[in-house]
Amino acid sequence: xxSQGMLARRALLTNTPVMxxxxxxxxxxxxxxxxxxxxVYWQPPKQALxxxxxxxxxxxxxxxxxxxxxxxxxxxxxxxxREENKLYKSSVMVTAGANQAFVNVVLxxxxxxxxxxxxxxxxxxxxxxxxxxxxxxILVGPxxxxxxxxxxxxLEKTLQETKPPPKLxxxxxxxxxSGTYIPESLxxxxxxxxxxxxxxxxxxxxxxxxxxxxxxxxxLEDNHIINIFSFSKAYGxxxxxxxxxxxxxxxxGLSEQLLKIQDNIPxxxxxxxxRLALFSLEVGPEWVTDQVKDLVKNRGIVLEALTPLGxxxxxxxxxxxxxxxxxxxxxxDDFEVVRWLARRHxxxxxxxxxxxxxxxxxxxxGGLREEDCRVASARLRKGxxxxxxxxxxx
Numbered sequence: 001x002x003s004q005g006m007l008a009r010r011a012l013l014t015n016t017p018v019m020x021x022x023x024x025x026x027x028x029x030x031x032x033x034x035x036x037x038x039x040v041y042w043q044p045p046k047q048a049l050x051x052x053x054x055x056x057x058x059x060x061x062x063x064x065x066x067x068x069x070x071x072x073x074x075x076x077x078x079x080x081x082r083e084e085n086k087l088y089k090s091s092v093m094v095t096a097g098a099n100q101a102f103v104n105v106v107l108x109x110x111x112x113x114x115x116x117x118x119x120x121x122x123x124x125x126x127x128x129x130x131x132x133x134x135x136x137x138i139l140v141g142p143x144x145x146x147x148x149x150x151x152x153x154x155l156e157k158t159l160q161e162t163k164p165p166p167k168l169x170x171x172x173x174x175x176x177x178s179g180t181y182i183p184e185s186l187x188x189x190x191x192x193x194x195x196x197x198x199x200x201x202x203x204x205x206x207x208x209x210x211x212x213x214x215x216x217x218x219x220l221e222d223n224h225i226i227n228i229f230s231f232s233k234a235y236g237x238x239x240x241x242x243x244x245x246x247x248x249x250x251x252x253g254l255s256e257q258l259l260k261i262q263d264n265i266p267x268x269x270x271x272x273x274x275r276l277a278l279f280s281l282e283v284g285p286e287w288v289t290d291q292v293k294d295l296v297k298n299r300g301i302v303l304e305a306l307t308p309l310g311x312x313x314x315x316x317x318x319x320x321x322x323x324x325x326x327x328x329x330x331x332x333d334d335f336e337v338v339r340w341l342a343r344r345h346x347x348x349x350x351x352x353x354x355x356x357x358x359x360x361x362x363x364x365x366g367g368l369r370e371e372d373c374r375v376a377s378a379r380l381r382k383g384x385x386x387x388x389x390x391x392x393x394x
Contacts, residue, residue, distance in 0.1 A: 010112075014131040018124055018354035022338075029342050033376040035302070036348045038176060038321060039367040042236040042291050048279035052272060061272040067262045069094025069244070069269065073278045080281060081246050085208070085219040087227065090246040093258055094274060096266045098206050098230035098243035103129050104265070105226055105245060106168075108257040109200050110135045115166040117158065119143050119150040121324060121355035121362075123176045123204065139166060140356050148180040148315050148324065152189050159197035169194050172204040174211065174319025177355045177362035181211070181318035184218045195224050206230040206243075207320035209288045210366075212296055215318055223248045233321070233366070234288045235280040240273040295321060298365040298373045305377035306363070308384040321366030324352070328388060332359040340392045345383035347376055 022036045043049065055061055068074065074092045081087040095101040102125070110116065112134025118127060119141045130138050139158060142151045150171060159165050171190070173182045182190075187203075194201040201220075205227055208217045219227055227246040231237040247254055262268070280287075299317055306314050306325050316324040331337050334351035338361070342348045352360025368376055386393060 010132055010134050013136070014128050015124070015354075017128065018350060022348060022350065025339060025342050026348055029346065029348075032342055032346050032348055033372070033379060034348045034367065035363050035365065035376050035380065036350050037367060038233070038364050039238050040233050040236050040291070040321065041367055041369050044235050044237050044240070044276055044280050045283040045287055048235075048276055048283055051279045052276045055272060055275055061275065063271070065268045065271050065274070067259050067268050068092075070271070070274045070278070073274050073281075076278055076281050077244055081219075081227075081229075084285065085205075085227070085246070087219055087221045087246050089221060089249055090227070091249045091255060093245045093247070093255075093262065094269050094277075095243045095245060095262070096269045097232060097241040098204065098228050099125050099129070100241075100266065101228045101230075101243045101245045102126055102170075102202070102204065103133070104258055104261045105202055105228070105247075106130060106133050106135065107261045108254065109202075109226075110167050113137065114168075115139055115162060115164075117141055117155065117166045117169040118356075119171060121148070121175075121177050121352060121357045121360065123172050124354045126170055126172075126204070127356070143180075146315070148175065148178050149182055149186055150190060152186060152193060155190060156193045159193060159199060165197050165199055168200040168202055170202040170204065172206070174207045174217070175316060175322070176204075176206070176320055177322050177350065177352070178316035178324040179318060179320040179322040180316040180324075181215050187218060187220055191220050191222065191225060195222060199224065201225045202228065204228045206233060209234045209285060210292055210295070210321060211319045212299070213318065217319070221248070223251050231277050231280065234285075235277070236291075237273070237276065237280070240270070240276055242269055242273045242277045294370070295366055297370050298368065299323070301370070301373050301377045302363055302365045302380070305381040306384065308381060308388050310388075321364050323363045323365065325361045325363060327359050327361060329359070331387060331392070334359055334361060337361070337387065337392065340387075341380070341383045344393070345379045345386075347379040347383060349380070
């Protein structure tokens with residue numbers, strides 16, 4: 001009893017979370033600065049936090065709430081997705097973060113043994129969600145070498161030739177880990193391909209407000225599309241854990257299945273967290289976009305730090321809070337480079353192998369204020385200069 005042989009294969013075969021490995025690495029290095037985890041440096045709106053403070057003694061925040069979310073929050077979210085996202089035929093379920101929303105969706109749509117499609121570089125937690133639910137036939141499609149856009153031709157061919165066809169296709173827009181923005185025309189083509197094949201399309205819109213250079217985020221709506229959203233990054237609510245699913249109201253039985261799963265995992269998202277989400281929504285999206293504007297400086301600072309890798313080494317960055325950088329060919333073991341950068345230069349980033357692409361790095365520039373970002377970027381540049389010139393000097 002208690003041996004490895006008694007543990008579930010689906011858990012044993014699930015990848016180790018890269019952030020757990022990174023956190024262990026940080027704990028072992030003195031004075032380390034992180035450009036690793038996907039976080040923002042700001043807290044929720046001050047006026048929203050002040051309202052929440054007054055609710056601590058309210059008995060309702062210590063009780064269970066409706067599985068699908070507080071009615072007033074769902075009402076506000078329904079208005080939001082109609083006005084901002086142009087989703088007019090979607091219902092809303094509030095979850096304990098976007099990651100839990102994704103697991104809910106996978107459990108509702110996929111059976112163990114089904115095949116699904118992602119595109120490299122993919123979001124590592126989504127990949128793990130498939131693994132731990134028994135969806136082990138994960139087909140990873142290529143991205144365009146220059147833009148990292150999903151290869152729609154490959155998708156169409158794969159859905160036509162794979163029997164039975166994959167159950168689900170998932171994308172993040174703008175992307176994690178790359179910050180790549182998928183334009184509306186390509187999104188519509190991907191949607192049409194999925195619809196024609198009888199395949200679900202799950203779109204993660206966590207970074208909907210994180211758009212730069214005049215680009216505009218777009219959602220799509222149809223009976224084969226499920227949209228996922230998050231409060232974590234936009235409103236600085238990482239630790240409060242609130243996300244939500246916008247799913248097609250007309251699909252018979254979908255709501256009931258999502259409710260089964262919700263009731264059996266969190267029952268409901270934290271009540272006080274949902275209240276904070278509601279108060280933050282009342283402050284409005286302009287508050288978020290004001291915070292995001294300042295990240296353009298961070299992006300530029302980190303881009304400068306990556307110049308030792310050479311021209312055309314950096315991709316993405318049109319949205320979200322990430323840049324995607326290729327290491328020199330002789331340093332394809334990206335996790336070893338990450339460990340070396342941490343131990344020798346006191347800077348931590350994410351290895352690309354966690355997203356299906358060895359020899360790359362994900363750099364997150366959202367978690368530090370400008371002055372701290374400059375310190376971190378100076379360390380990163382120094383480390384990359386040494387890596388390119390002399391290798392991993394010990």
